[in-house]
Amino acid sequence: MKNTIAQVRSYDGSVQLLMVNQFTINLGFYMLMPYLATHLAGPLGLAGWLVGLILGVRNFSQQGMFLIGGTLADRLGYKPMIIAGLVLRTVGFAALGLGESVPALLAASAATGLAGALFNPASRAYLAADAGERRVEAFALFNVFYQAGILLGPLVGMILTGVDFSVTCLAAAGIFAILSLIQIRALPARRPDHTDASEGVREGVLRQWRGIFANRPFLLFSLAMVGSYVMSFQVYLSLPLEVRRLGGEGQFGTAAVAVLFAVSGLSTIALQTKVTAWCKARMEPGRALTWGLLVMGTAFVPLLPASAVPVPDGGAGLWLLAGLPPALSALLLALGTMIAYPFEMDTIVRLAGNHLVATHYGLYNTICGIGITVGNLLTGVALDAARNAGAPALPWAALGLLGLACGAALHALHRTGRLSPAQVEGGRQAVAA
Secondary structure, eight states, X not given: OHHHHHHHHTSOHXXXXXXXXXXXXXXXXXXXXXXXXXXXXXXXXXXXXXXHHHHHHHHHHHHTTHHHHHXXXXXXXXXXHHHHHHHHHHHHXXXXXXXOSHHHHHHHHHHHHHXXXXXXXXXXXXXXXXXXXXXXXXXXXXXXXXXXXXXXXXXXXXXXXXXXXXXXXXXXXXXXXXXXXXXHHHSOXXXXXXXXXXXOHHHHHHHHHHHHHTOHHHHHHHHHHHHHHHHXXXXXXXXXXXXXXXXXXXXXXXXXXXXXXXXXHHXXXXXXXXXXXXXXXXXXXXXXXXXXXXXXXXXXXXXXXXXXXOOOSSHHXXXXXXXXXXXXXXXXHHHHHHXXXXXXXXXXHXXXXXXXXXXXXXXXXXXHHHHHHHHHHHHHHHHHHHHHTTOTTHHHHHHHHHHHXXXXXXXXXXXXXXXXXXXXXXXXXXXXX
8 A cells, every 4th residue: 555655656746636536436436326226226216118218218327428527628728627527516416415306316326427428538538638647557556545435335325325325426426525625726737738729620520539539459359348347337237146146135135235335445555556557567558458458358267166156045055156256356357447548548548649548548438438338238138038948058158259259359459550650640640630
């Protein structure tokens, strides 16, 4: 921990603030979101389809608007978009706690999603710009703060929701309000220096988008990385379902699911900077990305034998079978993410040619968000179909093959030079043309 703090202090104040921002953003978000569905279906008594609609609107408004948010950040500057997103989330979270009508809840949910689309690309582009040549190390530290917020947020939210869900919402809104004021006062203005004011806004944006969509190495890299997000999301989808399938819905199942999140978060906090330093000293970014996805693919191997053995009736045998393989899978998914994430964020900057970085981050997030949605739908269908067919190991084999395929795709991009600096300059010229 002392080493991590020392590394953080070695960066400029803007970079330090962005890291603290991400911790606080995730703290406020995960205080509230894990308990929102229960609040909507329980005290408010909404039908299941309405709960799904409200939650889906939040996800759609965020994933669908990432490109717009990134474009605005490149045009207007990073700081305004960060502040706008934080203020909008303040309003959205307060409205979720106070609103009871479906239209009000839909508007609040849309506002919280749009907020993320505004500040996420801007904050990552700002971090990449101010970290300079130390981007990889900066994004490793960024991930530590990111995971710490995810780890702490649900615990704080559980305590506050025990009082009342509206208290959780207002507390989260208060956190974002304070964070907004801190940005206004302390975050230096940071604006890309490539905006062409000689043409109309519409013509300029369309020209830039055409250039980005013509950046083939960037698009191929984005598609290859979709699988990493589908696999890492299984900590929230298939692994908890597997724990509850084997261990039941009682206290053990709840505790075992909590262990999954703890393993993922604590391992990242403890090991991220060490893993990044080890990888950077021994391999090129393309190799690190390949190994990261391959490790994520192997994360589902422990679940294969566990799916083949008879389920014990109870006792220590059942606890071990229900808890240990998913926990090991969560650990391997976290390790794969630790290997890949800092190089992934750096590669996006390099493939953008350090030009329109926020817009590239925005499009990248949109592509991966669509991939997560489709991947989760297919995973859910596969889990149900495999269990009905008496082949519960099939989804884990499919996810493992997904990791292998994405790792192979990244290896091919690396070997053919599409992730190399020479290709990046060509991509920059394509964007600027």
